[in-house]
Amino acid sequence: MAKYMTLLWGSGSPPCWRVMIALEEKNLQGYNQKLLSLEKLEHKSKELLAINPRGQLPTFKHGDNVLSESYAVCFYLESQFKSQGTKLIPDGPAEQALMYQRMFEGLTFYEKLNVRNKEALVTELRLWEGYLQKLGSGSYLAGPSFTLADVVVFPTVGTVFRFGLSPERYPKLGEYHNLLKERPSIRASWPPHWLESPKGLDTLKDI
Amino acid sequence: MAKYMTLLWGSGSPPCWRVMIALEEKNLQGYNQKLLSLEKLEHKSKELLAINPRGQLPTFKHGDNVLSESYAVCFYLESQFKSQGTKLIPDGPAEQALMYQRMFEGLTFYEKLNVRNKEALVTELRLWEGYLQKLGSGSYLAGPSFTLADVVVFPTVGTVFRFGLSPERYPKLGEYHNLLKERPSIRASWPPHWLESPKGLDTLKDI
Numbered sequence: 499m500a501k502y503m504t505l506l507w508g509s510g511s512p513p514c515w516r517v518m519i520a521l522e523e524k525n526l527q528g529y530n531q532k533l534l535s536l537e538k539l540e541h542k543s544k545e546l547l548a549i550n551p552r553g554q555l556p557t558f559k560h561g562d563n564v565l566s567e568s569y570a571v572c573f574y575l576e577s578q579f580k581s582q583g584t585k586l587i588p589d590g591p592a593e594q595a596l597m598y599q600r601m602f603e604g605l606t607f608y609e610k611l612n613v614r615n616k617e618a619l620v621t622e623l624r625l626w627e628g629y630l631q632k633l634g635s636g637s638y639l640a641g642p643s644f645t646l647a648d649v650v651v652f653p654t655v656g657t658v659f660r661f662g663l664s665p666e667r668y669p670k671l672g673e674y675h676n677l678l679k680e681r682p683s684i685r686a687s688w689p690p691h692w693l694e695s696p697k698g699l700d701t702l703k704d705i
Numbered sequence: 706m707a708k709y710m711t712l713l714w715g716s717g718s719p720p721c722w723r724v725m726i727a728l729e730e731k732n733l734q735g736y737n738q739k740l741l742s743l744e745k746l747e748h749k750s751k752e753l754l755a756i757n758p759r760g761q762l763p764t765f766k767h768g769d770n771v772l773s774e775s776y777a778v779c780f781y782l783e784s785q786f787k788s789q790g791t792k793l794i795p796d797g798p799a800e801q802a803l804m805y806q807r808m809f810e811g812l813t814f815y816e817k818l819n820v821r822n823k824e825a826l827v828t829e830l831r832l833w834e835g836y837l838q839k840l841g842s843g844s845y846l847a848g849p850s851f852t853l854a855d856v857v858v859f860p861t862v863g864t865v866f867r868f869g870l871s872p873e874r875y876p877k878l879g880e881y882h883n884l885l886k887e888r889p890s891i892r893a894s895w896p897p898h899w900l901e902s903p904k905g906l907d908t909l910k911d912i
Contacts, residue, residue: 563802567809595770602774
């Protein structure tokens with residue numbers, strides 16, 4: 499199936515990373531892909547705008563189906579390949595409720611990252627630190643299994659640590675980051691330009 | 706089941722309206738509810754903050770499960786009550802892809818409504834007008850059946866017309882609005898303060 503799939507993506511973009519993690523978890527390696535340069539505005543090219551009027555990355559094609567919203571791609575892949583690879587939506591009502599809740603709070607977390615309002619970001623980070631603390635060591639975001647909540651939120655967590663967040667000040671987030679960064683799907687999709695220069699900026703080191 | 710459910714909500718809030726439509730479509734009438742006053746900041750009360758640290762409406766409880774993200778509640782209800790009431794996620798891959806895509810674009814639509822940047826809102830409205838035009842008359846947002854895309858996006862469409870959007874300038878959106886506003890789930894959940902004063906503000910009449 500993966501040969502009928504194409505992903506247009508940008509390196510270090512959390513929405514693109516979500517889709518790449520989902521593809522790995524569903525054993526869909528071998529899809530076609532094109533890495534576009536966000537700096538060169540290649541995502542605003544005529545070619546891309548023709549299939550995606552908003553000119554966003556990721557843009558994902560599966561046969562004739564085109565999706566450009568990262569959450570939409572994740573839900574679609576889980577639904578279309580339910581019995582393949584990792585089961586990303588748990589069955590139990592309580593774990594499922596928590597998973598959906600955290601997934602959508604994840605949009606706020608990502609947004610707070612973008613606005614660069616440090617106070618709002620600190621409030622947000624403390625909320626997530628508290629969520630992880632409540633679940634106990636070694637837990638994923640919605641409980642004992644890796645779910646869609648981790649698929650969509652991990653790229654934001656990876657980004658805050660890339661920008662120097664202190665694991666001493668946010669120990670539970672640090673532990674979660676360490677646990678997940680060794681996961682095969684996440685290693686396989688790690689942003690290539692982060693691999694090239696392993697040290698990121700330090701903009702978040704003091705918060 | 707519905708007697709174990711409680712919804713805290715505000716009148717005219719599109720996120721709350723989404724949840725109420727989903728509850729109606731899944732035949733979950735008879736849930737407990739409490740209408741809070743957004744003007745009086747009742748959603749920032751200690752009672753609400755204790756179960757929902759973000760102090761947002763809606764807040765929805767089902768037994769011990771608490772959800773406060775409207776999309777999360779809609780997904781949760783569809784998943785927990787799959788075979789009850791309206792089937793809100795279509796089976797076909799193409800219709801499903803379109804549904805997920807439009808659902809998440811719906812977040813951008815709602816956001817553009819809030820920022821009151823008229824130019825960005827016009828661009829957005831034209832996109833949706835085009836989507837509906839392509840699908841043809843009498844269609845829902847993801848094709849021939851009413852889906853989660855309609856559940857989450859209709860409240861935004863209802864709001865733009867409440868604020869005076871011209872159905873002459875946006876005829877497909879006007880047609881969609883007319884089709885859906887007579888749907889039982891939407892009539893049953895129509896914002897009560899809109900019923901009290903049927904004429905809204907005219908802030909969007911010239912765009």
